[in-house]
């Protein structure tokens with residue numbers, strides 16, 4: 001987003017901006033409530049007051065009402081302007097401003113103020129920075145570990161153009177979950193993610209696992225961009241071959257008429273079937289549903305995965321619910 005539309009580009013909450021024919025008109029299960037209420041205002045004021053961004057807003061996530069009313073949000077660091085231009089992503093592209101030197105500290109303070117048991121940090125892609133922004137991911141992790149030692153932390157990173165030293169910088173700061181979204185099938189990369197590379201993304205996940213990190217690794221796929229079922233099964237197999245632990249599968253939603261059209265809406269039953277197939281492929285934990293995004297109910301995923309900082313070393317010890325989930 002414009003590396004991965006980390007959360008999957010989506011239409012504004014409660015708003016239908018699709019222009020497809022009746023055959024692909026947005027179905028009822030994708031209609032969501034507008035983000036209103038005191039809890040939503042509290043999150044908004046906290047972010048504005050600390051000059052922070054969320055991917056919830058930047059990517060027009062459909063789950064804002066639900067997540068913010070639960071008191072959770074996903075931080076978007078390194079600004080809210082992306083150096084890439086993925087054709088599915090709502091995040092604004094262009095020349096990003098200078099990195100905010102206080103951002104790591106402000107994120108940690110917000111995590112503490114929100115009393116998050118599990119914090120999720122993602123970023124725009126910053127190909128203009130020598131380290132791709134890895135240093136800020138690391139300092140944000142360190143600030144959170146220091147300010148909120150009981151909070152587990154998940155990072156959803158860009159591909160860092162394949163830089164192993166950038167990846168190592170993040171890993172050394174001890175994330176509990178390290179995620180990188182594969183987003184779609186390799187055939188659709190030229191149209192959906194022209195500046196990304198399928199193999200590079202897989203290699204990043206594999207390198208994270210082979211680094212000896214005790215973090216769980218995680219990835220996500222959007223459905224509805226024109227992929228075939230066989231291609232999705234191959235992506236699952238490729239991710240497992242890269243020893244990716246956790247998978248999220250959600251419906252692509254078109255942020256505007258300038259973005260890629262939705263080729264197909266999958267039914268909740270089809271998402272349930274994909275979940276089963278992902279478990280059969282060997283993933284340790286799978287979230288699959290029309291409104292699932294990388295960070296949707298991430299706190300519950302972490303809890304069910306047995307992650308807890310209060311119990312000691314961060315590690316996926318046990319996936320309690322597994323296939324029955």
Ligand code: SF4
Nearest residue numbers: 056061063064067295
């Ligand atoms: S799913 Fe993630 S990005 Fe969307 S509102 Fe929830 S926390 Fe924010």
